[in-house]
Amino acid sequence: DAGVTQSPTHLIKTRGQQVTLRCSPKSGHDTVSWYQQALGQGPQFIFQYYEEEERQRGNFPDRFSGHQFPNYSSELNVNALLLGDSALYLCASSLFMRGTALHFGNGTRLTVT
Amino acid sequence: TQLLEQSPQFLSIQEGENLTVYCNSSSVFSSLQWYRQEPGEGPVLLVTVVTGGEVKKLKRLTFQFGDARKDSSLHITAAQPGDTGLYLCAGPPLNNAGNMLTFGGGTRLMVKP
Numbered sequence: 704d705a706g707v708t709q710s711p712t713h714l715i716k717t718r719g720q721q722v723t724l725r726c727s728p729k730s731g732h733d734t735v736s737w738y739q740q741a742l743g744q745g746p747q748f749i750f751q752y753y754e755e756e757e758r759q760r761g762n763f764p765d766r767f768s769g770h771q772f773p774n775y776s777s778e779l780n781v782n783a784l785l786l787g788d789s790a791l792y793l794c795a796s797s798l799f800m801r802g803t804a805l806h807f808g809n810g811t812r813l814t815v816t
Numbered sequence: 817t818q819l820l821e822q823s824p825q826f827l828s829i830q831e832g833e834n835l836t837v838y839c840n841s842s843s844v845f846s847s848l849q850w851y852r853q854e855p856g857e858g859p860v861l862l863v864t865v866v867t868g869g870e871v872k873k874l875k876r877l878t879f880q881f882g883d884a885r886k887d888s889s890l891h892i893t894a895a896q897p898g899d900t901g902l903y904l905c906a907g908p909p910l911n912n913a914g915n916m917l918t919f920g921g922g923t924r925l926m927v928k929p
Binding site: 707734736738743744745746747748751759761793795797799800803804805806807808809810 | 857859860861864904916917919922
């Protein structure tokens, strides 16, 4: 039973570029959440997708957008990259119900130069 | 915004020593979770505490939820090098229907052989 898989594992981009990160949830899960983890800090919630709709959003600008596909996989898009967007981007899958456990992938390390 | 503060931020100890890390908030949480994250990997759930005053044990790890559900602690007995990692506490914000989490900043533990 595959867990949460994310691709790519590492990515280097230049300021102003756009990036797309991908996530496949754990089998049986219907909800995907994205978190940003800056170096030396705890993860910060970006947004959550369920039934192909954004259900909740954290304090992130509109440059951050996402999508969920019918097979529950998800993409995170970031436009007009800034140096401060350099971080580990974590995808977590779960069931939508409150209180269910999150299962995290190993993340995508994004470096913006 | 409900914030979780963790202390200490860094801890370096010798194998066999005991340690306690703390997770504090000025707000009440319906539950708190503890995760461990190793380099290059996503956070892995260790435990969820739900009831005020609750104590849960996981081998050499003891987790406690404060009576007022505003704080939690993690105590490790006879630490081993395999306990090295980033320990994160997290909780669902009140009045949040989904399962997004607010994370603390983490405690980075290094256990030297």
